């Protein structure tokens with residue numbers, strides 16, 4: 001079977017009340033359309049055609065490398081009209097599967113039988129049974145139970161509106177026949193649109209059988225029309241991801257308060273506390289513990305690492321047995337080696353911290369290389385920026401930086417050097433010596449505090 005997929009994404013999405021085209025709104029951190037294209041790819045289609053209209057330029061730009069064919073639908077004259085725009089590029093002997101750009105959770109396994117039905121010469125329609133079918137097209141049956149057509153809600157009689165079996169919109173048919181049927185559509189209906197759903201009645205009158213395949217999961221076939229549905233689908237997506245993580249051996253203290261907006265690879269016995277937000281490519285080693293309210297974005301974390309509450313770690317590499325937080329911010333291009341400790345209110349940017357070093361309190365470390373077993377005292381600041389350029393700070397192994405020190409870069413502190421507390425270091429500090437810059441302490445004997453005048 002050669003499969004061509006048409007994804008309908010030209011609609012405005014009026015109910016989103018948004019300047020952004022609907023299919024660019026995100027679910028799990030990625031545009032709705034990205035999820036649909038993923039499912040389309042998983043079906044190994046020969047070609048994928050995306051019909052765009054509203055916000056076409058921004059949709060196309062967001063998917064510049066998607067390898068799909070763009071089809072412009074200048075005016076949104078209906079789903080049948082949208083499909084017709086894509087048909088000229090599709091060969092007659094293909095099976096065509098129609099998908100919607102705003103139904104992001106659809107899975108390959110659900111669509112495969114639909115395509116297989118079409119490959120056998122039937123029209124396949126994905127249906128669902130809903131308690132409240134309001135707004136959907138209803139599936140009509142002949143007396144023998146076979147499908148006779150689909151009626152849109154606005155065209156339906158009150159009897160037809162009582163039908164709970166609905167059209168999800170996913171449809172598969174052979175391209176040659178579909179081309180004939182969409183070319184012959186008319187718009188004499190309540191909405192004055194060319195309905196793709198009318199193809200079903202045309203197939204029936206051509207003697208082509210129509211088979212309904214009922215979706216096993218409602219969430220999977222739910223479209224997103226407004227921000228309430230977007231939020232509902234986001235939760236259902238996150239619940240699936242949380243379950244997948246738990247099945248692979250990750251403990252989530254509360255799966256309802258877990259957000260993965262990308263991918264998570266995790267070793268055994270990882271524990272993730274509530275309100276973690278994981279973005280991009282996150283890799284955790286074994287026995288990692290992630291505290292509450294932690295944001296991890298594109299990070300690799302080794303084994304036995306503890307990240308305490310309220311840390312934000314981005315584009316960083318963390319070695320084994322490191323301990324971070326609470327309230328630490330690790331910014332891009334930071335590498336913390338094994339057994340490093342980074343404590344509260346510490347910000348680290350574009351720096352390498354070698355094994356066993358500690359930066360435990362209230363510090364800013366930027367553009368720095370810090371050796372092994374270094375102790376950075378509370379309140380240490382690397383002054384890496386002169387107002388025009390950034391400069392590096394290099395600190396050797398076993399150095400000890402006293403509290404409240406400013407290291408004015410470019411500057412090097414040698415191996416085993418000690419910097420006295422409160423120093424402003426503007427020149428290199430030699431190895432193994434004590435360096436400090438501090439005005440001498442004075443005591444004024446007999447000095448009296450001023451007293452308040454009466």
Ligand code: UD1
Nearest residue numbers: 008009010011076077078079082100136137167168169195
């Ligand atoms: C459609 C179906 C309805 C089904 C419902 C499921 C038709 C006539 N009706 O109704 O039976 O129950 O979906 O959600 O097919 N689109 C275009 N170009 C257009 C019109 C629509 O690309 O000219 C796209 C939209 O962007 C959207 C999809 O097609 O992704 C569905 O369009 P929408 O207007 O939401 O269809 P419904 O009226 O909901």
Ligand code: CA
Nearest residue numbers: 102223224225
């Ligand atoms: Ca819709």
